[in-house]
Amino acid sequence: MSAVPSLALGQLRRRPAAFTGLAVALFLLVATTTLFGSLFAAEATAPEAVRRTAVAGPGPMVIAGAFGEIAVLVAFFVVVNAIGFALRRQHRELALLRTIAATPRQVRRLVRVQLLVTALLVAAPGSLAGRYAAHHFLVALQQRGMAAPDLRVPGTPLPALVAVAITLVVGLAASAVAVRRISRIAPAAALTATSTEQGRTGAPRLLAGVCALAGGGLLLRLAATRPAEELDKAGQAALFGSLVLLVAVGLTGPLAARALVALLGAPMRVLMPGTGWLAQANLRGYARRLTSAMVPVALLVGLSATMMIMTRTAEHAAGTTSATSATDVWLRQAELALLTGFAAVSTINTVIAVTGERRREFALLRLVGATRRQLLRMLTAEAALTTAVGVLLGAAVAALATAAFSTAATGSPLPSVPATACGWIVAGAAALTVPGTLGAGLHAVRGPAAELAGGTRD
Structure with a gap:
């Protein structure tokens, strides 16, 4: 299909908002990989005398490698989510292409072209932002004695080129995962799937989830058995x-979501008899949609709480008077900021996309008598339940991860929990989810209900 590039560009021009979340995720990936690549290059290209300068901590090259691999793993998670929603916004068009003889290979090629164009659009600004951040991060390391004073970020464009290459590889891998379902099923089934949701979680997905749970458990066992002098490795x-367990949450999410919504929805039905019942019914009936929304919340809470609690536990284990301990704490705070940024972007992208794609559903409810105010109350209840489910799952992952780290650091599975900081994490998750859902909902209920219900308006 020689028209694939023009079709791909046409979708980008027609639905720019659908690709905004993907563009932001790819921008962050280019910027962070350029940042850490520049730090790696700074030490790798420095004169021998500079490289031999004694520093506190592991040094810029090791820091860049550790931060970079975590950033790429989290970014893959976020990009899969972002491109999945970009595809869902054009699911019907892709299904129609399948019905008029487009092959699965052609559909995958169309999606790859869209991703490549989006990645190339953010490559230059992302590289510039990453290089700018590398200068400031290196200065911060030097101020704390973790980098040689004479170390400089090199002027070579190689880190930026490598960052773009990594971003393209991650993006293409994510697109292969996201497009798999619509490219493999029969054309007629692809068209039907645009308005329905599969009722059961497939056996391969459940098997992958069980494997992820087992892998996460093995990693936590490894962390718990590290000696106290290898606290960095334990961390x-x-x-x-925790990342692997969060992947398991995403894979087995529909099952956990239904159970938790049934449990948490009971008090909401009492407090909000009509709206609460409708919100719970929607979330239980569309468990995959709920999973899409709750997983980024779990990611945000799980990673942020894990890093925060590990930092406090390490402080109590080593004491805050040690210069090395202070640098370790600062590094964990920097890593926390990086991971929280990715998780926050994923959360905002998801809640806006999940709510925005329900315009036809809202229009049908309005046609049978629901008011805009009632719909917004229902969305508020749904957002509160989604936040609660995501927070519980993220907290469970953080509890397991920090118990393993605390065992290595102190010999006890009970970590030091900064209650106020964890409260702010939960508040932050709610602040991202509820206003984002209501803002997207306000936009989704605009316009004539009859036209939206009939699909004559996008």
Whole structure:
């Protein structure tokens, strides 16, 4: 299909908002990989005398490698989510292409072209932002004695080129995951799937979820058995373990979502008899949609709480008077800021996309008598339930990860929990989810209900 590039560009021009979340995720990936690539290059290209300068902590090259691999893993998670929603916004068009003889290979090629164009659009600004951040991050390292004073970020464009290449690889891998369903099913089924949701979670997905749970458990066991002098390795193993467990949450999410909504929805039905019942019914009936919204919340809460609690536990284990301990704490705070940024972008992208694609559903409810105010109350209840489910799952992952880290650091599975900071994490998750849902809902209920219900308006 020689028209694939023009079709791909046409979708980008017609639905720019659908690709905004993907563009932001790819921009962050280019910027962060350029940042850490520049730090790596700074030490790799420095004169021998500069490289031999004694520094506190692991040094810029090790820091860049550790931060970079975590950033790429989290970015893959976020990009899969973002491109999945970009595809869902054009699901009907892709299904129609399948019905008029477009092959799965052609559909995958169309999606790849869209991703490549989006990635190339953000490559230059992302590289510039990453290089700017590298200068400031290196200065911060030097101020804390973790980098040689004479170390400089090199002027070579190689880190930016490598960052763009990594972004393209991550994006193409994410697109292969996201487009898999619509490109493999029969054309007629693809068209039907635009208005229905599969009722059961497939066996391969459940098997992958069980494997992820097992892998996360092994990583946490590795973290718990590290000696106290290898606290950094214990922290990295615990963090990787939390990431793998969050992947397991995403894979097994529909099952957990239905159970938690049934549990948490009971008090909401009492407090809001009509709206609460409708919100709970919507979330239980569309468990995949709920999973899409709750997983970024779990990611935000799980990663942020894990890093925050590990930092406090390490402070109590080593004491804050040690210069090395202070640098370790600062590094964990920097890593927390990086991971929180990715998770926050994923949360905002998801809640806006999930709510925005329900315009026809809202229009049908309005046609049978629901008012805009009632719909917004229903969305508020749904957002509160979604936040609660995501927070609970994220907190469970953080509890397991930090218990393993605390065992290595102190010999006890009970970590030091900064209650106020964790409260702010939960408040931040709610502040991202509820206003984002209501803002997208206000936009989604605009316009004549009859036209929206009939699909004559996008």
